[in-house]
Amino acid sequence: MPYLRVVCGLFLFASGGFGADLKLLSNKEIAGDVTGISETEIVLQTKDGPVKTALTNALELRLQPPPAFKVPPSTQVTLSDGSVLYCKPEGGVRLVGENKAELTLLSDVKVQVPFNQLRAIVKDAHEPKKNVANDGWAKCVARTEKTSPAATKLKPADVVVLRGANGVLDPIRGELRGTGKDTDVDFDQYTGDGEQGRKSRSLSLASPNVAAILFAKQANPDAAPSVCKLYDMEGNRLNVAKLSCKDGATLDATTVVGARVSYPLKQLARLDFSTGKIVYISDLLEGMVKNGGNEENIAVKIVKQPDEGRLDRIRWNVNLDDKELKLRMGSDGKLQTFPKGLALPAPAEIVYKLDGLYDEFSGLLGVDDAVLGDSHVKFTLLADGKAVLVAEVTRNMALEEGKDKKDAGRVLAIRKNIKDVKELRIRVEPMQGVLPYGHHVNLADAKITKEIK
Numbered sequence: 375m376p377y378l379r380v381v382c383g384l385f386l387f388a389s390g391g392f393g394a395d396l397k398l399l400s401n402k403e404i405a406g407d408v409t410g411i412s413e414t415e416i417v418l419q420t421k422d423g424p425v426k427t428a429l430t431n432a433l434e435l436r437l438q439p440p441p442a443f444k445v446p447p448s449t450q451v452t453l454s455d456g457s458v459l460y461c462k463p464e465g466g467v468r469l470v471g472e473n474k475a476e477l478t479l480l481s482d483v484k485v486q487v488p489f490n491q492l493r494a495i496v497k498d499a500h501e502p503k504k505n506v507a508n509d510g511w512a513k514c515v516a517r518t519e520k521t522s523p524a525a526t527k528l529k530p531a532d533v534v535v536l537r538g539a540n541g542v543l544d545p546i547r548g549e550l551r552g553t554g555k556d557t558d559v560d561f562d563q564y565t566g567d568g569e570q571g572r573k574s575r576s577l578s579l580a581s582p583n584v585a586a587i588l589f590a591k592q593a594n595p596d597a598a599p600s601v602c603k604l605y606d607m608e609g610n611r612l613n614v615a616k617l618s619c620k621d622g623a624t625l626d627a628t629t630v631v632g633a634r635v636s637y638p639l640k641q642l643a644r645l646d647f648s649t650g651k652i653v654y655i656s657d658l659l660e661g662m663v664k665n666g667g668n669e670e671n672i673a674v675k676i677v678k679q680p681d682e683g684r685l686d687r688i689r690w691n692v693n694l695d696d697k698e699l700k701l702r703m704g705s706d707g708k709l710q711t712f713p714k715g716l717a718l719p720a721p722a723e724i725v726y727k728l729d730g731l732y733d734e735f736s737g738l739l740g741v742d743d744a745v746l747g748d749s750h751v752k753f754t755l756l757a758d759g760k761a762v763l764v765a766e767v768t769r770n771m772a773l774e775e776g777k778d779k780k781d782a783g784r785v786l787a788i789r790k791n792i793k794d795v796k797e798l799r800i801r802v803e804p805m806q807g808v809l810p811y812g813h814h815v816n817l818a819d820a821k822i823t824k825e826i827k
Contacts, residue, residue, distance in 0.1 A: 392407070392408045392437060392622065392623065392639035392640060393405075393406070393407055393408075393437075394406065394407075394408050394418065394435055394436060394437045395435075395436045396416060396418060396427060396432060396434075396435050396436075397432075397433045397434045397435075397436070398427065398431050398432060398433055399431050399432070399433050399651055399652070399823065399824075400431070404418055404420060404425055404427065405418075405420065406418030406419050406420035406421075406425065407419040407420075407622070408435075408437075408619065408622055408639060409424065409622045410619060410620060410622065411617055411618060411619035411625065412618055413429075413601075413616060413617070413618070414428060414429060415427060415428050415429060416429065416432055416435060429601065429602075429647060430651075432647040433646075433647055433648050433651065433652070434644060434645070434646050434647060434648065435644060435645040435647070436643075436644045437639060437642050437643060437644060437645075438607070438640075438642075438643060439643070440605065440607055440609075440643035440644075441607065443608075443609040444500075445460070445499050445500040445609070446460065446480060446500055446608075447463050447498070447500050448460040448461060448462065448463055448466070448480060448499050448500060449461045449462070449463055449466045449467060449495060449496065449497050449498075449499060450494075450495075450496045450499035451466075451467060451477055451492065451494070451495050451496075452492075452493040452494040452496075453487060453491055453492060453493055453613075453629065453631050453633060454491045454492070454493045454589075454631055455491070455597065455600075455613040455629055455630035455631045456611075456613050457610075457611060457612045457613050457629050457630075457631075457633065458610065458611045459477055459479060459485060459610050459611075459612070460479065460480055460499065460608060460609055460610055461477050461478055461479060461480070462478050462479070462480060463497070463498070464580075465478065465580070466478050466479075467495060467557070467579050468556055468557060469489065469555065469556055469557060469558070469559070469579075470486075473488055473489045473490055474486065474487075474488065474489060475487050475488075475489045475492060477633075479608065479610060480608050481606075481607075481608055481641055483635060483636070483637060483641070484635070485633050485634070485635040486633060486634045486635075487629075487631070487632070487633035487634075488631065488632050488633075491631035491632065491633070492587075492589050493588075493589055494586070494587065494588050494589065495579065495586060495587045496585075496586045497584075497585055497586060498585070531547050531548060531549055531564060531590050532547070532548060532549055532550045532561075532587065532588060532589050532590050533545050533546070533547055533587070533588040533590075534546050534548070534561060534577060534584065534586075534587050534588075535584075535585045535586040535587070535588075536583050536584060536585065537582065537583050537584075537585040543585055546563050547563070547564050548561055548562050548563040548564045548572070548573075548575075549561070549562045549564070549572075549590075550587075550589065556580075557578045557579040557580040558576055558577070558578050558579075559576070559577050559578075559579065560574070560575075560576055560577075561574075561575045561576070561577050562574055562575070563575055597615070597630045597631060598615035598616070598628075598630055599615065599630075600613050600614065600615060600630055600649050600650075601614050601615055601616065601617060601647070602614050602617065602645045602646055602647045602649070603645070603646040603649065604617075604625075604627060604637075604642065604645055604646075605642070605643045605644050605645075605646065606637065606641050606642050606643055607641050607642070607643050608641075612627060612629050612633070612635070613629055613630045614627045614628065614629055614630070614645075615628055615629060615630045616628040617645075619639070622639070623638065623639055623640075624636055624637065624638055624639065625637045625638075625639055625642065650824060651823065651824040652821050652822075652823050652824070653732070653821060653822050654714040654715075654819075654820065654821045655716070655726060655820050655821065655822060656690045656691045656714050656715050656716050656820060657690075657691070657714070658674045658726065673726070673727035674724065674725070674726055674727075675724070675725045675727075676688065676723070676724055677723040677724065677725055677799075678721050678722060678723040679719065679721070679722045679723075680719050680720075680721065680722070686719035686812075686814065687719065688716065688717065688718060688719065688722055688724070689716070689717035690716060691713065691714055691715065692717065693717045693742045693744050693816065694717045694719065694742065694744070694745070694814055695744050697744065698711040698712070698713070699711065699712040699713075699714075699715045699717065699742060699816050699818050700712075700742055700743040700744060700816075701738060701740040701741075701742065701743065701784070701785050701816055701818055702740070702743055702784050702785070703784065703785055704783075704784070705783075707784065709743060712738070712816075712818040712819050714818070714819055714820070714821070715737070715738075715816055715817055715818035715819055715820055716800075716816070716817045716820060717742065717814065717816055718800070718802045718814065718815050718816070718817060719802070719813070719814050720751045720802045720803055720804045720813040720814065720815075721802060721803050721804070722800075722801070722802045723799065723800065723801045723802070724799070724800045725797060725798070725799045725800075726797070726798045726799075726800075726822075727796065727797055728792070728795055728796060728797065728798055728822065729796055730793075730794045730795060730796050731824065732792055732793075732795070732822040732823060732824055733791070733792065733793050733823055733824060734789065734790065734791060734792060734793075734822070734823040735755070735788065735789075735790045735792045735798065735820075735821075735822050735823075736787075736788055736789045736790070736819070736820070736821060736823070737788045737817050737818060737819055737820030737821065738785050738786070738787055738788070738816075738817070738818040738819050738820075739753060739765060739767060739772050739785065739786040739787075739788055739815060739816070739817055739818075740767065740772050740784055740785035740786065740815070740816055740818070741767060741768065741769045741814065741815060741816065742814065742816045745769070745814055747812050748768070748769060748812070749767070749768060749769055749812065749813045749814050749815070750766075750767075750768050750804065750805045750813055751766075751767050751802050751803065751804060751805060751813045751814070751815050752764065752765070752766060752767075752802070752803045752804070752805050752806075753765045753766075753767055753800075753801070753802055753815055753817075754799075754800075754801040754802075754803075755788070755790065755798070755799070755800060755801075756797075756798070756799040756800075756801065757790070757792050757795040757797075757798055757799075758795055758796055758797055759797070759799075762790050762792075763788060763790060765786055766805065767786070767815050770784060771783075771784070772784065772785055772786035773786065774786060792822065798822070800817070802815055
């Protein structure tokens with residue numbers, strides 16, 4: 375199959391474009407040759423002729439399977455819009471003008487980006503123990519604040535991690551003032567209170583003593599909305615605002631923060647257009663959640679769940695044992711796992727403020743296979759206060775109220791129209807007459823989908 379895919383890809387590419395599979399929001403798939411991409415549509419040349427698809431209907435454009443990714447020797451650069459790029463370890467980050475940086479990816483692709491939209495530069499990204507990665511940033515910030523309490527009054531601040539002669543990392547806190555030539559930046563180190571507590575320094579990004587820099591930059595609220603996420607064959611991820619492909623061979627992309635790049639399609643793995651169209655509710659925690667670069671908010675509030683002393687609390691994307699969500703599907707009871715979903719003990723109630731932005735709610739309702747005892751709950755889905763689904767769920771049965779018991783299955787597939795719905799409420803209660811403890815339900819693969827225009 376991989377060989378066949380490569381042969382087909384070469385044939386399509388030779389015919390004037392790059393072969394791809396386009397998945398639509400309706401779950402339909404179109405296979406063909408990419409001949410054009412604009413800000414509004416994707417054009418594929420199929421065996422039946424050209425097919426135009428509006429970006430609002432596109433879910434994912436798959437160009438080729440990415441290889442197993444292992445971080446190579448590189449400098450990792452993160453932008454303030456969440457884009458992550460792996461650059462050449464030597465000369466991969468250069469300053470090419472006032473407030474401009476040029477990043478050279480491992481494939482020699484050049485990316486132009488505003489310097490003030492850099493979020494982090496981490497050298498030796500393939501050796502996280504040698505350098506700073508993940509929670510290491512928080513530790514560095516905490517260390518500088520602990521050793522210099524006065525510095526906490528001067529915000530925002532950047533953190534530069536210097537590597538000493540013995541290899542020990544030494545974080546310093548201050549403010550990057552501007553750019554110099556090639557790799558030099560001007561940095562004011564915080565040494566005390568006020569302007570008198572600053573020490574001017576000039577730092578070179580190329581210096582082996584500069585191990586990493588964390589920029590105190592916030593996402594720009596006026597940034598362009600995200601159109602898609604781009605994934606290439608080298609593990610780079612870009613949050614794209616504009617894209618264009620006129621020749622079927624090269625994609626021109628601009629990220630949310632204004633970074634520009636031209637990509638040969640043969641170096642791309644996929645374009646993910648799902649942001650804002652499909653939202654897994656199990657990815658939304660209590661509070662306000664921002665959807666990508668779009669100016670849309672979903673307010674989430676947990677109204678009720680078991681008392682603090684009980685272990686069976688609401689779980690997100692895991693079951694009540696903090697393991698994969700598992701449901702037995704179909705008449706044969708085949709076990710299936712789900713990476714997304716909610717584990718809901720009774721009683722539980724969650725409210726989602728959708729502001730009428732989504733069109734459909736779907737999910738799978740059943741009792742997790744890990745639950746050993748009996749479970750008997752009433753599940754209610756309310757849209758703007760009106761019950762659109764009431765179901766009774768036990769270990770071996772999930773039945774919508776009003777349906778014949780002969781139609782009951784182990785799992786109930788939910789698909790409800792929520793067009794113009796402002797508030798979606800999920801409620802789980804023990805069935806009347808049963809003891810109030812030990813009753814649970816999984817709401818697996820639960821998602822809200824934006825209207826297809």
